[in-house]
Amino acid sequence: MPRLSPPAIRRLHANTPLLAALLPTCKTLNSAHNELRWIREHVWSCTLAPQFQSIAEAKGNDEKSRNALLRRLCRLRGRGYPLQYILGTQPFGRHIDIKCRPGVLIPRPETEAWTTHLAKLMRRAWKVNRHMKGEGIHAHLRILDLCTGSGCIALLLHSLLFRKFPKIRVQGLDIEPRAVSLAKENLAYNVERGLLQQQNADAISFEETDIFSADWLAPILEQVSFSLTDNPRGRLLHSERGAVDILVSNPPYISREGFDRDTERSVRNHEPRLALVPEPLADNPSYATVLPEDVFYARILDVAEILRPRFVVLEVGDLAQAVRVVQMARERNSDAEEVEIWRDWPDMQPREGEPESVDVAGMTVPVRGSGNGRVVFLRRLNLYEYENKSNRKAIQRPWNIC
Numbered sequence: 001m002p003r004l005s006p007p008a009i010r011r012l013h014a015n016t017p018l019l020a021a022l023l024p025t026c027k028t029l030n031s032a033h034n035e036l037r038w039i040r041e042h043v044w045s046c047t048l049a050p051q052f053q054s055i056a057e058a059k060g061n062d063e064k065s066r067n068a069l070l071r072r073l074c075r076l077r078g079r080g081y082p083l084q085y086i087l088g089t090q091p092f093g094r095h096i097d098i099k100c101r102p103g104v105l106i107p108r109p110e111t112e113a114w115t116t117h118l119a120k121l122m123r124r125a126w127k128v129n130r131h132m133k134g135e136g137i138h139a140h141l142r143i144l145d146l147c148t149g150s151g152c153i154a155l156l157l158h159s160l161l162f163r164k165f166p167k168i169r170v171q172g173l174d175i176e177p178r179a180v181s182l183a184k185e186n187l188a189y190n191v192e193r194g195l196l197q198q199q200n201a202d203a204i205s206f207e208e209t210d211i212f213s214a215d216w217l218a219p220i221l222e223q224v225s226f227s228l229t230d231n232p233r234g235r236l237l238h239s240e241r242g243a244v245d246i247l248v249s250n251p252p253y254i255s256r257e258g259f260d261r262d263t264e265r266s267v268r269n270h271e272p273r274l275a276l277v278p279e280p281l282a283d284n285p286s287y288a289t290v291l292p293e294d295v296f297y298a299r300i301l302d303v304a305e306i307l308r309p310r311f312v313v314l315e316v317g318d319l320a321q322a323v324r325v326v327q328m329a330r331e332r333n334s335d336a337e338e339v340e341i342w343r344d345w346p347d348m349q350p351r352e353g354e355p356e357s358v359d360v361a362g363m364t365v366p367v368r369g370s371g372n373g374r375v376v377f378l379r380r381l382n383l384y385e386y387e388n389k390s391n392r393k394a395i396q397r398p399w400n401i402c
């Protein structure tokens with residue numbers, strides 16, 4: 001509950017009932033003021049989510065009807081209904097606007113932060129690679145976004161990278177038909193508004209897929225031919241490139257108990273559980289020994305072993321889960337990877353008391369940024385780097401991304 005005295009709350013109800021209605025969810029007056037301003041702006045500019053926009057249109061555009069709708073929306077928000085489902089959109093990065101709708105997860109600021117950070121690293125690597133190798137070498141970049149939801153990660157990466165990688169292709173997959181349909185709508189919406197360039201039809205695509213099924217991998221593998229060699233120290237790519245270059249995912253990663261115990265009321269009651277808590281895999285014995293909340297990572301790391309992306313970037317719930325994911329990655333491919341953990345704000349300096357590395361089964365893994373553990377970043381070494389692994393200079397940043 002808000003930290004206001006009972007008389008202050010009574011005064012608020014008497015003088016500014018809209019702020020009072022928002023307070024149970026917003027917690028502070030400052031944030032209630034902000035949300036009231038946003039809801040009011042959207043009511044007056046007729047840019048609400050479609051379900052509320054149609055109510056607004058049915059009731060008419062006079063001031064009395066708009067005020068009635070504003071009161072209704074503030075009460076709804078005060079009961080924990082997500083703001084983005086009322087307004088209908090959420091900015092994601094500096095360039096993209098994401099439509100939000102019940103049934104599909106609302107994009108989070110932490111996801112936006114690591115997506116932007118990843119794009120920055122890729123642009124930096126491109127710059128140095130071009131300097132070393134000349135123009136045109138990195139026109140192609142193939143990104144696969146598993147569990148894409150609203151398409152926010154896929155769309156932001158495309159918008160931040162297409163200038164450097166003009167032939168970039170991004171594919172987003174999700175099991176939920178409402179998510180796939182919203183992701184396609186978000187693509188069209190951002191292209192229409194000039195926020196996204198889509199030079200060719202398959203530059204960005206979204207498809208309905210259960211990533212635990214087997215049939216979706218073959219078409220991706222068909223696009224490329226490469227072979228693996230068995231090396232005494234692990235399996236290595238003959239060709240420099242795998243079937244995709246970057247595999248990203250923000251999969252469901254909350255345990256059932258964590259969902260009931262730790263999530264906010266607004267999330268628990270209104271956002272899709274399928275997006276947050278992994279469904280039990282009753283008929284899939286492959287992951288029987290993995291913690292239920294980690295099961296998507298096990299699957300995605302197995303997929304990475306097949307597709308051989310140069311980079312794998314996985315959002316996680318906290319540092320403990322990040323450590324478990326690093327451990328799983330090492331069990332699958334212990335030698336050929338550089339590993340990092342990123343915190344919520346990977347570009348910030350760590351705060352006092354935030355360790356800058358963790359030990360994972362004897363390996364020191366750097367932890368970058370500030371906040372909770374949020375991302376596991378894995379980079380597969382190319383053959384040259386692999387062979388020169390003892391020479392740390394050879395694998396320091398910026399990386400070879402071709």
Ligand SMILES: C[S@@+](CC[C@H](N)C(=O)[O-])C[C@H]1O[C@@H](n2cnc3c(N)ncnc32)[C@H](O)[C@@H]1O
Binds near residue numbers: 108150151152153253
């Ligand atoms: C945490 S949400 C992430 C959404 C989006 N990438 C984001 O960052 O906002 C996880 C997504 O995984 C999808 N999902 C759940 N089970 C899946 C499966 N077996 N295969 C593919 N997608 C799945 C859900 O529908 C949901 O959209």
